[in-house]
Amino acid sequence: MIYDELVKEIDPSNIFVNEKMSKHTSFKVGGVADFFVIANDVKELIYILKVAKQLRIKTFIIGNGTNLIVKDTGFRGIIIKLNFKHLKIEKNKIVAGAGVPVALISEFAYRNEIGGFEFLSGIPGTVGGAVKMNAGAYGGEIKDILVNTTYLNEKYKIVKIENEKHNFAYRKSIFEEKKWIIIGSTFKIEKADKEIIKQKRNENMNSRKESQPLELPNAGSIFKRTSDIIPAQLIDKAGLKGHKIGGAQISEKHAGFIVNTGKATAEDIIKLINYTKKKIKSEFDVDLELEVIIL
Numbered sequence: 001m002i003y004d005e006l007v008k009e010i011d012p013s014n015i016f017v018n019e020k021m022s023k024h025t026s027f028k029v030g031g032v033a034d035f036f037v038i039a040n041d042v043k044e045l046i047y048i049l050k051v052a053k054q055l056r057i058k059t060f061i062i063g064n065g066t067n068l069i070v071k072d073t074g075f076r077g078i079i080i081k082l083n084f085k086h087l088k089i090e091k092n093k094i095v096a097g098a099g100v101p102v103a104l105i106s107e108f109a110y111r112n113e114i115g116g117f118e119f120l121s122g123i124p125g126t127v128g129g130a131v132k133m134n135a136g137a138y139g140g141e142i143k144d145i146l147v148n149t150t151y152l153n154e155k156y157k158i159v160k161i162e163n164e165k166h167n168f169a170y171r172k173s174i175f176e177e178k179k180w181i182i183i184g185s186t187f188k189i190e191k192a193d194k195e196i197i198k199q200k201r202n203e204n205m206n207s208r209k210e211s212q213p214l215e216l217p218n219a220g221s222i223f224k225r226t227s228d229i230i231p232a233q234l235i236d237k238a239g240l241k242g243h244k245i246g247g248a249q250i251s252e253k254h255a256g257f258i259v260n261t262g263k264a265t266a267e268d269i270i271k272l273i274n275y276t277k278k279k280i281k282s283e284f285d286v287d288l289e290l291e292v293i294i295l
Contacts, residue, residue, distance in 0.1 A: 115192025
């Protein structure tokens with residue numbers, strides 16, 4: 001019944017039944033989603049959401065699945081992947097769809113001699129996720145370059161908000177509080193010397209390769225930093241670097257990362273997260289806050 005409704009407006013090649021979510025997350029773990037549907041434009045997105053509402057089915061929006069752990073039990077409902085991939089310069093601004101990888105924007109900015117996007121080099125997420133969590137690295141954050149964001153509200157209306165309305169904080173924005181779906185964002189353009197941009201990008205990429213376990217499946221930093229708490233330092237002090245549960249391991253390269261050593265399950269990763277939180281609480285009386293989403 002669900003499939004029959006979806007296929008009325010969505011190309012069958014973009015509808016997947018009992019889809020393994022391990023294929024769609026950077027951790028390479030997770031059970032099956034009842035339905036995994038790719039939305040290529042806002043019209044398709046609205047249609048999928050209306051079908052789900054009509055049939056009382058849960059939905060969850062993803063980009064590249066780089067900040068996501070799907071439980072081994074899977075997801076009962078429809079996971080919607082936003083395939084909004086437009087990327088262009090328009091009215092002296094960079095305009096990008098929610099599904100555009102932010103690393104691609106960094107490359108696009110470099111090719112067009114636009115500075116300020118170097119910190120995005122190597123960040124694995126998409127525009128939607130990066131704006132939602134105010135992604136950042138190497139002294140830069142999304143809030144520094146963002147002009148405005150277009151989103152779909154609960155009533156399926158398209159709304160645009162300017163930078164100051166995002167309520168940006170460290171790894172936070174208004175989109176973490178609301179059930180709004182980011183469609184795309186606009187970024188400011190500041191011309192810069194191409195060689196300087198290239199140098200900064202290379203420095204950032206090299207730093208990532210040296211300090212982060214990019215060779216193994218992971219979801220980036222597991223816990224949020226605060227102004228006075230650096231989780232990786234506490235985890236290291238607690239002697240947890242390299243600690244394993246099943247196929248999940250706290251990276252020996254960077255204690256802020258958990259990696260899939262090859263055969264980890266979502267349960268292994270979640271158990272290791274919970275173990276780490278309890279250990280840090282007992283040793284330092286600090287409550288670590290998750291940066292990743294557990295679905």
